[in-house]
Structures are given as structure tokens and as C-alpha cells.
Amino acid sequence: MVITQNPTLAPVSGDYVFSELVNPVFTKDGDNLKVSVSVKYLDNKSKMTQISQYELVLHKDDNWKIVE
Secondary structure, three states: OEEEOOOOOOOOOOOEEEEEEEEEEEEEEOOEEEEEEEEEEEEOOOOOEEEEEEEEEEEEOOOEEEOO
């Protein structure tokens, strides 16, 4: 489970349904993980595919949290 520590990511607006993660790359950075990932969504309205790219920094306490 991933929880955002700060409101670092705005919610995806629109009638999108998660489809898949595309080519996630994980890099260890001290106690954190840097993640570069594309997320594929399906737009229910237009029936098109939406791909969003994210650069995240994850840190694990009790759960993984997005810290940047």
C-alpha cells in the first residue's frame, strides 16, 4: 500500500480507469526509492488511452509513502 505523506500528487480528473504500469524503473537512493513510471489509463468517455508519467520518491516506515 502506498500513501502520500504530503499532497504531492493531484488526483487524475476525468472518467479514467487504471489499466497498467508501464516500464517502472526503481533506483535506490539511501533509505528511499526513486521511481520513474508511466501509468496507462483508459478514458471511459472517449475510449482513448491516456498515459501519465510520474517521478516519485518513496520511503518505507510502516507502509511505503510518497515523500516527493
